[in-house]
Each structure stands twice: as structure tokens, then as C-alpha cells.
Amino acid sequence: MTLSVDREIIYPDSDGQPMAENTLQYRWIVLIKENLELLFADNPEVFVAGDLLWYAVEGSPQIRFAPDVMVAFGRPKGDRGSYQQWKENNIAPQVVFEILSPGNRLKEMVKKLQFYDRYGVEEYYIYDPDSNELDGLLRQEGNLNVIEEMNGFASPRLGIRFVWTAETLEIYRPDGRKFLTTLELEQRAEQAAQRAEQEAQRAEQAAQLAAQEAQRAEQATQLAEQEAQRAEQATQRAEQATQLAEQATQRAERLAAQLRALGIVPDSEG
Incomplete structure (x- = not known):
């Protein structure tokens, strides 16, 4: 009696030849x-x-x-x-x-x-x-x-x-x-990374300049507010001085009227 055996077919992963000759x-x-x-x-x-x-x-x-x-x-x-x-x-x-x-x-x-x-x-x-x-x-x-x-x-x-x-x-x-070759791709990637870093640095510098400008603007605003406050205080003082002058004039007029009532003529009217 003859036995037949099914053999598994092998498909090698390599043909034994190098990928390239040079x-x-x-x-x-x-x-x-x-x-x-x-x-x-x-x-x-x-x-x-x-x-x-x-x-x-x-x-x-x-x-x-x-x-x-x-x-x-x-x-x-x-x-x-x-x-x-x-x-x-x-x-x-x-x-x-x-x-x-x-x-x-x-x-x-x-x-x-x-x-x-x-x-x-x-x-x-x-x-x-x-x-x-x-x-x-x-x-x-x-x-x-x-x-x-x-x-x-x-x-x-x-x-x-x-x-x-x-x-x-x-x-x-x-x-x-x-x-491009792998080396050229790596060089391009490195150049792109350098450009990105330079752009980030420029962006950071621009942000710093913007922050400085904002600080200067804020300081200018504060100075303007202080000048406005001083102007307002000066206006208030001027108004107070005017009020005091008006009060002094009113007192002088009342005193002159009282003197006239007593038959005394003020020097300013003699």
C-alpha cells in the first residue's frame, strides 16, 4: 500500500540575491x-x-x-x-x-x-x-x-x-x-525647522514690542489722567477763589449799606 503525503508548498521570502549590486x-x-x-x-x-x-x-x-x-x-x-x-x-x-x-x-x-x-x-x-x-x-x-x-x-x-x-x-x-534623497529631505526639514524657529523668535520679539507699546500707551493714559485730575483740581481752586471773592464783595456791600444806614459815608463814596 502506498501512502501519499501532501507537502506544504513553501514560498521563500528571499531569492538569495542582494537588493542592489552597487x-x-x-x-x-x-x-x-x-x-x-x-x-x-x-x-x-x-x-x-x-x-x-x-x-x-x-x-x-x-x-x-x-x-x-x-x-x-x-x-x-x-x-x-x-x-x-x-x-x-x-x-x-x-x-x-x-x-x-x-x-x-x-x-x-x-x-x-x-x-x-x-x-x-x-x-x-x-x-x-x-x-x-x-x-x-x-x-x-x-x-x-x-x-x-x-x-x-x-x-x-x-x-x-x-x-x-x-x-x-x-x-x-x-x-x-x-x-529627494533621505539626506536632502532631512536637510529640508532642518531648514524648515530653523525657519519656523526664526519666525517664532520674530513673533516673540513682535509680541514684546507690542507689550512695550501697550505699557507706554498705558503710562501715557495714566499721565493724561493725572493731568486731567490736576486741571480739574485747578478749576476747582479757581471756582473756590471766585466764590471767596464773591463772598468778600457781598460782605463789603453789606458793610457799606450798614454804614450808610448809620449816616456814615464809606471812604470809597466820599
């Missing part, structure tokens, strides 16, 4: 991956990964590739050991990037193209940083077709724009901001 290739992979993650940071249903094995067919672990960068719309963010398409609602990554190195062979690149074309990639971008050559393919009428003009081309899915100069490739977000 620092230049690695820098470009990180640049694209990190900036795409920043671009879609607020969208929980966009998954971005670098050098992650993509298994396209359940039960066939040999049908796999690890794009340098891939983007899957409609899939949640989160850690994965590999991208097993049948566990991802059968959604294939829509956009992939490959950064070439001297070790890339034509046969391997043809196999990747066939894999991406067969299993549903919508946009495929290939950049060689050594020769500064950029190529792109876009799915049209069911197949990946070469994009004739890449300079200025905007990705339909990502919204990013490629600017291909004589020296290098530049990539821009939909809002016009350029893809």
Missing part, C-alpha cells in the same frame, strides 16, 4: 521607494515595496520576480514576507520599477518583461543610472507597449512626472515637488 543602484531604488511611500502616505490602500518577491500563481513558487520597486493600488499597507497575489485579492502590482546595474543580463530583463506583461502590470519603468537611459512601457489594449517619449511623461497611476536631463533623471510629484 551603491548607485541602491540609492535609486531607495529614492523611488521612499518618495512613493511619502507620496501615498495618507492613502491606506496603496502598498509600496522594494525588492519584495512577488508570487503570481498559487502553487507555483517558481513563478516569481522581485521588482526593485512595486506599487499595488487597492492593497493595504503593512509588512509582508512576500507578495502572494492570491492572498492580495488577486490584485497584481500595477506599477513596477527596475534600476539596472552592470550585472543585469538581457535574458533576465526579457524574462521580467514577459512576467510583468503576463501578470497584469500596467506601467513598467526601467532606468539605467550608469548610462542615464530611461525607458517605460504602458499597458494598452491588453499589452505593455513602449512609451515613445519619456521626457516629461506623467505616470497615469502615480501622477509623477519624469524629466530626463543630460546628466540624470529627475522625478517630480504631482504638486511639482522633486523626489
Whole structure:
């Protein structure tokens, strides 16, 4: 009697190959991956990964590739050991990037193209940083077709724009901001923090000046109130003096009348 044993199919998380063959290739992979993650940071249903094995067919672990960068719309963010398409609602990554190195062979690149074309990639971008050559393919009428003009081309899915100069490739977000390295982003953040601190200092100085002006205004108000009080007191004293003068005049008139009644003519009338 023969016993059959069902063996669990293993989908390794690594193909044993390094993420990049040199620092230049690695820098470009990180640049694209990190900036795409920043671009879609607020969208929980966009998954971005670098050098992650993509298994396209359940039960066939040999049908796999690890794009340098891939983007899957409609899939949640989160850690994965590999991208097993049948566990991802059968959604294939829509956009992939490959950064070439001297070790890339034509046969391997043809196999990747066939894999991406067969299993549903919508946009495929290939950049060689050594020769500064950029190529792109876009799915049209069911197949990946070469994009004739890449300079200025905007990705339909990502919204990013490629600017291909004589020296290098530049990539821009939909809002016009350029893809930056982690170091450049850190420097920009530090500069922004410094500007914010300077603005806070200027605001504090302005607040202090405003407080000083308010104090001077309050002092001026107090001085004005004191001057008004002194003026009022002077007016009161003048009124009192007038009243005293009027009273003295009235007394003098009464005395003169009394003297006349006694037959005495006051000197002022003699």
C-alpha cells in the first residue's frame, strides 16, 4: 500500500540575491521607494515595496520576480514576507520599477518583461543610472507597449512626472515637488525647522514690542489722567477763589449799606 503525503508548498521570502549590486543602484531604488511611500502616505490602500518577491500563481513558487520597486493600488499597507497575489485579492502590482546595474543580463530583463506583461502590470519603468537611459512601457489594449517619449511623461497611476536631463533623471510629484534623497529631505526639514524657529523668535520679539507699546500707551493714559485730575483740581481752586471773592464783595456791600444806614459815608463814596 502506498501512502501519499501532501507537502506544504513553501514560498521563500528571499531569492538569495542582494537588493542592489552597487551603491548607485541602491540609492535609486531607495529614492523611488521612499518618495512613493511619502507620496501615498495618507492613502491606506496603496502598498509600496522594494525588492519584495512577488508570487503570481498559487502553487507555483517558481513563478516569481522581485521588482526593485512595486506599487499595488487597492492593497493595504503593512509588512509582508512576500507578495502572494492570491492572498492580495488577486490584485497584481500595477506599477513596477527596475534600476539596472552592470550585472543585469538581457535574458533576465526579457524574462521580467514577459512576467510583468503576463501578470497584469500596467506601467513598467526601467532606468539605467550608469548610462542615464530611461525607458517605460504602458499597458494598452491588453499589452505593455513602449512609451515613445519619456521626457516629461506623467505616470497615469502615480501622477509623477519624469524629466530626463543630460546628466540624470529627475522625478517630480504631482504638486511639482522633486523626489529627494533621505539626506536632502532631512536637510529640508532642518531648514524648515530653523525657519519656523526664526519666525517664532520674530513673533516673540513682535509680541514684546507690542507689550512695550501697550505699557507706554498705558503710562501715557495714566499721565493724561493725572493731568486731567490736576486741571480739574485747578478749576476747582479757581471756582473756590471766585466764590471767596464773591463772598468778600457781598460782605463789603453789606458793610457799606450798614454804614450808610448809620449816616456814615464809606471812604470809597466820599
